[in-house]
Amino acid sequence: MSPPAGCEANRTLIYLIPPCSGKDATGQPIRYGEDFCLGITGGFEDKMLYLSSNHKTLLTSSKKSWLQEVYLTDQASHLNLWQATFLEPQLRLEYEGSPVHANRKLVLYHRYTNRALVAHRNLFLRTYFGKEVEVAAHTYLDSQRVEKPKNVWLLVTASPRDDEATMLDVAKPRAEDTRAVEQAMGLGPQ
Template sequence: MALFCFLGLKFVVCFGFMSLSHLCPLYLSSDHRTLLKSSKKSWLQEVYLTDEVSHLNCWQASFLDPQLRLEFEGFPIQANEKIVIYHHYTNRALAVHRHLFLRTYFGKEVEVAAHTHLDSHKVEKPKNHWILVTGNPRNDFSTMLDLPKPPAKDTQAMEQAMDLDTQ
């Protein structure tokens, strides 16, 4: 379950949660694409951070499988589960373009825009899939993705039991 703490209040993020970007002092915003206002590389709907509260800051988490979205409405989002994040005002999904790089003060970054990429079955492509990663309770690593991978299910123990030379 994805549990967030904001201004000392703890709450669970659920599918259909309307203000997903209100988790920090900055808000994730987006507005319709115009000739003067669009993302730099893909020319799609721009996504940006702002400190102003408005209707442009509302995002909604949806279940990955479109046939089960209504059934999961209101249920808590499990940690490390793939979801689709929709902008409530424009109804466009948050997308990452891994092939479009931007150079910033922080180094090389990929472009994030608001656009729903659909396949031939009208299902969102992996560009629109997101995962809410929770913090790690251990102090050695910052997130669960930074943990070292566990060894395969007792492969070494089985090889040693069978007296196989692994070197």
């Protein structure tokens, strides 16, 4: 998934996955179909801002697309719950309850309204931080009732190294690059 023209992914904004139910699930993996919260610290160590959404009304909707608004709030509630869904609809039932792997494409659904998180790559908002794309909650489906690429997200883990921001920036080790091995064994293209 590449960002739209004139935009780049924000590497300084890091979402945390805090415990959102009564039980403390620190260190446990996110699972497909289970509820979780997305939050940021917002510059304060003791205050968490949660990604939240509610049904669209005449007074509350996203600014450009007029769809269901997604916003940050400091109040923990059922409106902060999200679910990860496997990208392939035919395999969703089989993956239900299995751990979500990092750096893989998925669809994020709002638990309360059952609408997918969407990034409108052609609707821009001017903020203090520059030009940003609008994020809302709406499920775009194609003719086969599969989510469109607007609804596809990637949960990327941070890199423990100082020089790379994410694990996607880390170069693969030589052992994983099989092209050199295949050429040495004579299996590669001639």
